Amino acid sequence: MxxxxxxxxxxxxxxxxxxxxxxxxxxxxxxxxxxxxxxxxxxxxxxxxxxxxxxxxxxxxxxxxxxxxxxxxxxxxxxxxxxxxxxxxxxxxxxxxxxxxxxxxxxxxxxxxxxxxxxxFREAFDLTDVVRIRISNRDLKRMVKQVSFAAASSEARMVLTGVLCRVDGSRLSLTATDGIRLAFCSSELEDSAGEMGPSAVIPAKSLSTYAQILGDAGFSRISIGTNAVELESGRFRMLSSLLGGAYPSVDGLKPARELTRVTLHTASLLQAVEGASVLSGDQQHLMLLTVSPKQAILSSTSSGTGEMQVTVPWDGPVSGIPAAPLTVSFNGKYMKEMLRSIASDRVQLVLAGPDRPIVLEPVDDRPGAEAYYLLTPIRTPAVLASPTSPA
Amino acid sequence: MxxxxxxxxxxxxxxxxxxxxxxxxxxxxxxxxxxxxxxxxxxxxxxxxxxxxxxxxxxxxxxxxxxxxxxxxxxxxxxxxxxxxxxxxxxxxxxxxxxxxxxxxxxxxxxxxxxxxxxxFREAFDLTDVVRIRISNRDLKRMVKQVSFAAASSEARMVLTGVLCRVDGSRLSLTATDGIRLAFCSSELEDSAGEMGPSAVIPAKSLSTYAQILGDAGFSRISIGTNAVELESGRFRMLSSLLGGAYPSVDGLKPARELTRVTLHTASLLQAVEGASVLSGDQQHLMLLTVSPKQAILSSTSSGTGEMQVTVPWDGPVSGIPAAPLTVSFNGKYMKEMLRSIASDRVQLVLAGPDRPIVLEPVDDRPGAEAYYLLTPIRTPAVLASPTSPA
Missing domain, CATH: 3.10.150.10 (DNA Polymerase III, subunit A, domain 2)
Structure with missing residues (x-):
């Protein structure tokens, strides 16, 4: 050569x-x-x-x-x-x-x-029975950022280290979960892929590597086969094996019945969670969120070190505010990662009760775009569950 | 409160x-x-x-x-x-x-x-018998950057983890050495401190912390006592203990007799050393520099992995170029750190023979500013000492 x-x-x-x-x-x-x-x-x-x-x-x-x-x-x-x-x-x-x-x-x-x-070098990735789709790099990068953080980092259940990728007609959906939190997003494709395509589980690490290197301009062509996937944009191309094993059913996890829906400014909520994180030093990063008529109250306690309460005012429509304050508790680190992956200015928080998954829905005006996040609450001793309102 | x-x-x-x-x-x-x-x-x-x-x-x-x-x-x-x-x-x-x-x-x-x-909190730093000087923050930051990297990181000889600070009339000198490399710089002060002041050894870490936080504008007042030093600029103030023990004599280390003096572009030499470092993977980061009539040749070898030669043309006056190529060998990592600490565009390399310290002198036009670096050569087997010239 x-x-x-x-x-x-x-x-x-x-x-x-x-x-x-x-x-x-x-x-x-x-x-x-x-x-x-x-x-x-x-x-x-x-x-x-x-x-x-x-x-x-x-x-x-x-x-x-x-x-x-x-x-x-x-x-x-x-x-x-x-x-x-x-x-x-x-x-x-x-x-x-x-x-x-x-x-x-x-x-x-x-x-x-x-x-x-x-x-x-291994020559062949087994690209058989492929379904082909085409998506703008900007949309792909955004979607991958929205979900990939939520995949499992532990390989205990290998299939959860991947991102579930589904093509249905002209719609592409990505899902990632580690069993405690789940991130989902879907987008309308410009070119219809035709009928219902396969479900493929792409290693989250491969997918984010590709998306991180990718420029914003142009399009990616994605070819999803039975055992491998190819992503290609201009001179750049990635081939990846798919993860085997059954991906858990994720369709029924979002609570069907909702009690309370409030709208918050994403950056303000993130800043409040980051502040409250300073005093949620235990392993679970325990944090409480209380819905009161005018605002959300985030609170955290670190035994012997201190306690903190931050109020975050509503920033849009609210519905189903309960008469008595409703408190949910969760892992603050997970909440932080979710909020950081959201590009939208505002986010809706949907609660179905203290023991039901907490739902976050970015307020996204782009036609055909949908996304939500689920976070399993942590059950807490009753003594922690009622913060006093800050004066 | x-x-x-x-x-x-x-x-x-x-x-x-x-x-x-x-x-x-x-x-x-x-x-x-x-x-x-x-x-x-x-x-x-x-x-x-x-x-x-x-x-x-x-x-x-x-x-x-x-x-x-x-x-x-x-x-x-x-x-x-x-x-x-x-x-x-x-x-x-x-x-x-x-x-x-x-x-x-x-x-x-x-x-x-x-x-x-x-x-x-310990209340008192023992600031007795102080000599006071005043220096612009810009000059102080520059001087500290020029020398502090050369202090020892190991505490085996505690006093070498410090920067030797000397005031002589209206001149401030800083020296740091770990025994293998030495960095020296001195500057004319606007306010004369009067007679010969004390020699003080300030912990290098304290000094660089202060200099890094310090803004570029304004002046620092430095009060050097027998056991402690105070640096102060506006609202910001540092107190530090001095290091005890005798600092080694550094005055006669620069070779008095010089054979060869060449001028190089600092950034080009640094880039060449960084390139050659890729193939100087041993513990000593062994690198050779050969002075030939038209240029310097940097070379490195990594056994079994490869070899590299980079030529760096002269960028200014040269004198005493030897008839036969003259080669010195040294620790490439140390050379890199020296070059990175130099703000001047050009640097002079002074050689007094293969076994004598290698001298680097930044070409600095600021009146009253002086700086030099010494690097002890590594003795190498003869077989490595004569690189072939690249075609």
Whole structure:
């Protein structure tokens, strides 16, 4: 392989594929970035056991000249660091049997390959029976941010580390839950995918990596197969295995009967939860929310350290305010993460009783957009359940 | 104690004193921030065994009302977090025997005191026999950045964790060394301090904390005593113990006889060292620098992984270029830290032979400013000492 490429283009390409390079993989080649040069251009690939990131620079890009076709697998971190510190000039890459030579006007570097054989990279993701959809990158990024934080971080139930992705006609829905909190959002697609598509569980980490690297402009094409998924936008492409196992049924979890619905300013509620978090130092980050006629009262207590109450006034319509104050208790850290993932200015809080899931619904004016969050309340001793109103 | 103060003022004041609050101190009170309100205003103090940071808000500041004099010691981190999350409004503070009440329009919080007795804070730093100097904050920040990184991080020789501070007539000199590298800078003061003042060793950490918090505008007054030092600028004040023990003699370390002097572009040399660092993965971060007629050649080798050579052209006068290439070897990490601390565009590299300290002198046009860096070379096996010139 021999190519010449502008440092800025090579650096940008590496930024797209580095996140997938495995840190200490079972297959040594996966610690590297694969370069493949052919008549079509230069393709960079970073891969781990679950996800593959690819970036393709086409041969008609003036930043690239392919002088000799071929491939090589280069140690990811060292290669990335080296390219980062080169000046903005042309970089000549030439792969030998054991080394890659990297040359600019002022630099010559020889780097041992991570693997002699580029074929050690797993070639095939099983993309069969695919359903294809197309979504603007802006919408996709927003949806992924809305749900991915709620997936389980523990691998105790592997399938919960994923995001459930459903296509139904022209509607795409994403759901994530770790069993205590749940995040759901759905969006109308511009192109209809036709009939009811499959349910696929995409690893949350893969999905957020893709969405974080992705630019705001343009569209992503998503191909959902039986065992794998492909997301592609321009030169950038991700392939990921899907998570197996049955995703729990999530459709009936939102309480059908609602008692109280209030509207709050998202940033004010978040600020209040952050303040109250300072004094909810126990493991459960216990926090109480009391609905009173004029406002919500957030309160937290840390035994021996102090106590806090913050009032948050309504910021829109309210209904079903109970005669006696209604208090729910919950994990403040979870509430914080939910509120941080909401882009809307205002949010509705829906309560169905102290033991029923707390519902948050972002007030979103975009047509066809829907989102809600569920948070299981914490049962608390009665003594904590009635904060005194601040004077 | 009862005061009302604008959230923004209280938050800013806390930012100045928090860095000194001890994390798990022998004296519990030191984990707190002390508030003292009196006719003069409100003073906040954070303190550890070595350093005290103080911020004073005078009573004529419209952001402050002292309603009742008194003091309290509040848990530092919780207090800081709470104030950060309050809205920009008036904050009423009222200290009881065991609790501080913090109240805004929407928030009421009671926080257990860190200590019942504010007097547990050490009262006296021994500021006797002081020499006083005055220096612009801009110059002080620059000087501290130039030297403090070179102090020892290990406490094996306690005195080397400090910065040697000398006043001689109207000149202030700072020196720091860990035994392998040394950083020196000196500056002409606007006000002459008179005769030769004392040598004091100020803990490097205290000095950089003060300099980092300090704004660019204004002046600092420095009072150097026998056992302690005080730095003060406007409302902000630091007291620190000095380090005892004899500071090693540093005056004769710079080689008197110089063979070769070359001028380089600081940022280009730093970029080259950062690039070569990628392949100097051993513990010593071994790197070679070869002086050839037209340029410097930096090279590094990582056994089994690769090798690298970067050329850096001269960027100014050179003298004493040897007929045969002259190579010195050194710790690349140390070289990087030195170069990062240099604000000047260009730097002179002075060599007195492969076994003599490498000297770096920033090219600084400010009148009266002087600075240099010394780096002890690493002795290397002959086989590494002659890089081939890149084509």
């Amino acid at each position: 021999r190519t010449v490429i502008a440092q800025a283009s090579l650096h940008a390409a590496l930024q797209h594929v580095m996140p997938a390079a495995a840190v200490s993989p079972a297959i040594p080649a996966l610690s590297g970035i694969r370069l493949q040069a052919d008549a079509g251009g230069l393709t960079l690939t970073g891969s781990n056991e679950v996800t593959r990131l690819q970036y393709h620079i086409p041969s008609d890009d003036p930043a690239l000249s392919v002088l000799e076709e071929g491939g090589a697998v280069i140690p990811a971190r060292r290669f990335g660091d080296l390219i980062r510190y080169l000046g903005e000039e042309a970089v000549a890459l030439e792969a030998g049997k054991e080394m890659l030579q990297i040359r600019t006007a002022g630099t010559v570097c020889r780097l041992a390959l991570a693997a002699r054989d580029a074929s050690e | 009862r005061t009302v103060i604008a959230q923004a003022s209280l938050h800013a004041a806390l930012q100045h004193v928090m860095p000194a609050a001890a994390v798990s101190p022998a004296i519990p009170a030191l984990s707190g921030i002390r508030l003292q309100a009196d006719a003069g205003g409100l003073t906040l103090t954070g303190s550890n065994e070595v350093t005290r940071l103080q911020y004073h808000i005078p009573s004529d500041d419209p952001a402050l009302s002292v309603l009742e004099e008194g003091g309290a010691v509040i848990p530092a981190r919780r207090f800081g977090d709470l104030i950060r999350y309050l809205g920009e409004e008036a904050v009423a503070l009222e200290a009881g025997k065991e609790m501080l009440q913090i109240r805004t329009a929407g928030t009421v919080c009671r926080l257990a005191l860190a200590a019942r007795d504010a007097s547990e």
